Amino acid sequence: MTTTTTEELSATTLLRFATAGSVDDGKSTLVGRLLHDSKAVLTDQLEAVEQASRSRGQEAPDLALLTDGLRAEREQGITIDVAYRYFATPRRRFILADTPGHVQYTRNMVTGASTAELTVILVDARNGVVEQTRRHAAIAALLRVPHAVLAVNKMDLVGYDEKVFAAIAEEFTAYATELGVPEVTAIPISALVGDNVVEPSASMDWYGGPTVLEHLETVPVSHDLAHCHARLPVQYVIRPQTADHPDYRGYAGQIAAGTFRVGEQVTVLPSGRTTTVTGIDLLGEPVDVAWTPQSVTLLLADDIDISRGDLIVPSEDAPPTTQDVEATVCHVADAPLTVGHRVLLKHGTRTVKAIVKDIPSRLTLDDLSLHPHPGRLVANDIGRVKLRTAEPLPLDSYADSRRTGSFILIDPNDGTTLTAGMVGESFASPEPVKDAAEDDGWDF
Amino acid sequence: MTTVATIEEGTGTPYALSHLDALESEAVHIFREVAGEFERPVILFSGGKDSIVMLHLALKAFTPAPVPFSLLHVDTGHNFPEVIEYRDRAVARHNLRLHVASVQDYIDRGVLKERPDGTRNPLQTLPLTEKIQSEKFDAVFGGGRRDEEKARAKERVFSLRDEFSQWDPRRQRPELWNLYNGRHAPGEHVRVFPLSNWTELDVWQYIAREGIELPEIYFAHEREVFLRNGMWLTAGEWGGPKDGETVEKRLIRYRTVGDMSCTGAVDSDATTLDAVIAEIAASRLTERGATRADDKLSEAAMEDRKREGYF
Numbered sequence A: 001m002t003t004t005t006t007e008e009l010s011a012t013t014l015l016r017f018a019t020a021g022s023v024d025d026g027k028s029t030l031v032g033r034l035l036h037d038s039k040a041v042l043t044d045q046l047e048a049v050e051q052a053s054r055s056r057g058q059e060a061p062d063l064a065l066l067t068d069g070l071r072a073e074r075e076q077g078i079t080i081d082v083a084y085r086y087f088a089t090p091r092r093r094f095i096l097a098d099t100p101g102h103v104q105y106t107r108n109m110v111t112g113a114s115t116a117e118l119t120v121i122l123v124d125a126r127n128g129v130v131e132q133t134r135r136h137a138a139i140a141a142l143l144r145v146p147h148a149v150l151a152v153n154k155m156d157l158v159g160y161d162e163k164v165f166a167a168i169a170e171e172f173t174a175y176a177t178e179l180g181v182p183e184v185t186a187i188p189i190s191a192l193v194g195d196n197v198v199e200p201s202a203s204m205d206w207y208g209g210p211t212v213l214e215h216l217e218t219v220p221v222s223h224d225l226a227h228c229h230a231r232l233p234v235q236y237v238i239r240p241q242t243a244d245h246p247d248y249r250g251y252a253g254q255i256a257a258g259t260f261r262v263g264e265q266v267t268v269l270p271s272g273r274t275t276t277v278t279g280i281d282l283l284g285e286p287v288d289v290a291w292t293p294q295s296v297t298l299l300l301a302d303d304i305d306i307s308r309g310d311l312i313v314p315s316e317d318a319p320p321t322t323q324d325v326e327a328t329v330c331h332v333a334d335a336p337l338t339v340g341h342r343v344l345l346k347h348g349t350r351t352v353k354a355i356v357k358d359i360p361s362r363l364t365l366d367d368l369s370l371h372p373h374p375g376r377l378v379a380n381d382i383g384r385v386k387l388r389t390a391e392p393l394p395l396d397s398y399a400d401s402r403r404t405g406s407f408i409l410i411d412p413n414d415g416t417t418l419t420a421g422m423v424g425e426s427f428a429s430p431e432p433v434k435d436a437a438e439d440d441g442w443d444f
Numbered sequence B: 001m002t003t004v005a006t007i008e009e010g011t012g013t014p015y016a017l018s019h020l021d022a023l024e025s026e027a028v029h030i031f032r033e034v035a036g037e038f039e040r041p042v043i044l045f046s047g048g049k050d051s052i053v054m055l056h057l058a059l060k061a062f063t064p065a066p067v068p069f070s071l072l073h074v075d076t077g078h079n080f081p082e083v084i085e086y087r088d089r090a091v092a093r094h095n096l097r098l099h100v101a102s103v104q105d106y107i108d109r110g111v112l113k114e115r116p117d118g119t120r121n122p123l124q125t126l127p128l129t130e131k132i133q134s135e136k137f138d139a140v141f142g143g144g145r146r147d148e149e150k151a152r153a154k155e156r157v158f159s160l161r162d163e164f165s166q167w168d169p170r171r172q173r174p175e176l177w178n179l180y181n182g183r184h185a186p187g188e189h190v191r192v193f194p195l196s197n198w199t200e201l202d203v204w205q206y207i208a209r210e211g212i213e214l215p216e217i218y219f220a221h222e223r224e225v226f227l228r229n230g231m232w233l234t235a236g237e238w239g240g241p242k243d244g245e246t247v248e249k250r251l252i253r254y255r256t257v258g259d260m261s262c263t264g265a266v267d268s269d270a271t272t273l274d275a276v277i278a279e280i281a282a283s284r285l286t287e288r289g290a291t292r293a294d295d296k297l298s299e300a301a302m303e304d305r306k307r308e309g310y311f
Helices: A006-010 A027-037 A043-055 A071-076 A103-114 A131-142 A162-179 A212-218 B019-037 B049-062 B081-093 B103-108 B121-135 B150-154 B200-210 B273-282 B287-291 B301-308
Strands: A013-020 A083-088 A092-098 A118-124 A147-153 A184-188 A236-238 A250-254 A259-261 A265-269 A273-282 A285-287 A289-291 A295-300 A311-314 A321-331 A342-347 A350-364 A369-372 A382-394 A406-410 A417-423 B041-044 B070-075 B098-102 B139-141 B158-161 B189-192 B221-228 B231-234 B248-254 B265-267
Touching (some): A013 A027, A013 A103, A013 A131, A013 B019, A027 A083, A027 A118, A027 A212, A092 A103, A103 A131, A103 A321, A118 A131, A118 A162, A131 A162, A162 A184, A184 A212, A236 B019, A250 B019, A259 A273, A295 B019, A321 A350, A321 A406, A342 A382, A342 A417, B019 B139, B019 B200, B041 B049, B049 B081, B070 B103, B081 B098, B098 B121, B103 B121, B231 B265
Parallel strands (some): A118 A147, B041 B070, B070 B098
Antiparallel strands (some): A259 A289, A265 A273, A265 A311, A273 A285, A273 A295, A321 A382, A342 A350, A342 A406, A350 A369, B158 B189, B221 B231, B221 B248, B248 B265
């Protein structure tokens, strides 16, 4: 534990990451240790956990109680949702989306991974890469999480054997790379003993890499934005119409990708009108350049009709607009999604009517087999969907832009969030999927 | 790429944001999203630090235009006078409209009964929910943070409430990317938490960075307090000290500001923001653990109150 000064604390970066793995893999212990060793668990929280553990007749404090928030979960010993946890070191602030690892909770993992820049996938060194590990890798690949960490846990139970670790790391990395996961870092750990979580392990001097926390602290959080398409979904038009600002008209939004500069020529979609950026207001302060994920207000040369839901893009780098959307989706609602379903589609700041035209296939995550024309998707299903929208949308592929290549489907009747969608191809690599048509007896 | 943008020192890479900038940008995005999608939003404003930061962010989100929301204060009748003064000053300075839902009114009318322990926090739910109904607020900003308490760790940024203001953890919608879903039926409303991802330390660092003025009770001062349930409470007409409790003068400050009857002070000599931040960074207690009696009632206390419509 290092002590931190105010100065050190004030200029750190923020990393959002997600965990995947089951209680059996020691996920709660890993999360508990990260929180505990970085001082995010404080005395009163520990006391509450100790008291609750005692009242259940458990001798040792159950670290899972730190992370299971709701009574229904405590009574049933399950985790029903994504929980968000916060901790900090002198080098970085962390937001952890802690997702349960059971089969039926794919949607939670997808939710947690959607905002994550890194995912930690846990395996038990005694079992190696199992079906669930492959499922976690597939979700990380589908959601295009930039960094993956394979934490090979319980190394103490395999005699800290380098060969065991190397075999698992090799098998997982080959599989994840095939799916297009851009970067995998494998780390041998024992969450229970504390090896390589926060402190380097004395029992594994054959391992020369970083501990889990060191890796989390140093992994890059910003990308080379020079190669990103700049995108600004307009959230709100700011028009004070006051004596001080009679003619101010600014287009407010959070830059979803790339950078914008004063003087740049931009196009407003879907109208296609072009104009020039005359100013950028960064929350009241004029700047020459702004980048994702800053919330800004753009001032434009021409008084053209722009409103919430429009997308401002560089004129030389505009996405195509279309009313036919083809995407990989994860269905997150209890009621199924069926062909012919009338829905609302929210993309960026725009919500339009849409209809489900076709569900070409359902994907089984365990072996990546495709089941053609399932007719419907139920909760936690992942599949391909074709939609027709009532108005044209400027869509990027999710591979190019996680913010402007994603959308959600909403039930127009009760507002339920039905489905998470990612435009374009499922995986970064050539589709590594097997066609399971023969097993299904489908007749084409 | 020839130009290198200005970067905050310490972040190391061009185009990286400091954690405070990232949190600020996210909160502004949430405020603007609500302004774009709702008819009658309101900010819960108590004059406490979290609601002060919320108001500051809302002002920045719409500058140079005024904030397109009104404020709502649920007044327990046991407020610190310094905080009420601050509230009224803020309302006047920014030319805002303030709604007040008063617990005392409900007690005077016999609708609510004073609890034997004198604490009024649990009594806030009814005045709050009835005010939301009568004013037809459809989005209600709260300063709740996920780091505060276990039940809040699962809270959404947009949290749907039915016409009884009830929170059903199983009816909450998954939140994907930054695509918030604010759709609701007439009579329902959405509680919105722009500070969801902030920690206590982030809030204080942001206050320091932005030079935001706070009520004096957040800084060390001498005050007459007495000990109850292991907490230093302010002596006053609300119900203390009682028999066997003795008043003493101590150097204290408040980490949280709520109802006088259940908000405890901490021993402190921190008179500046830097000293407060250093104290929090070194503290071994959460802010609620150190200062809130009402969360200690049971393992599921917060969860139960949230279900009933509490913030």
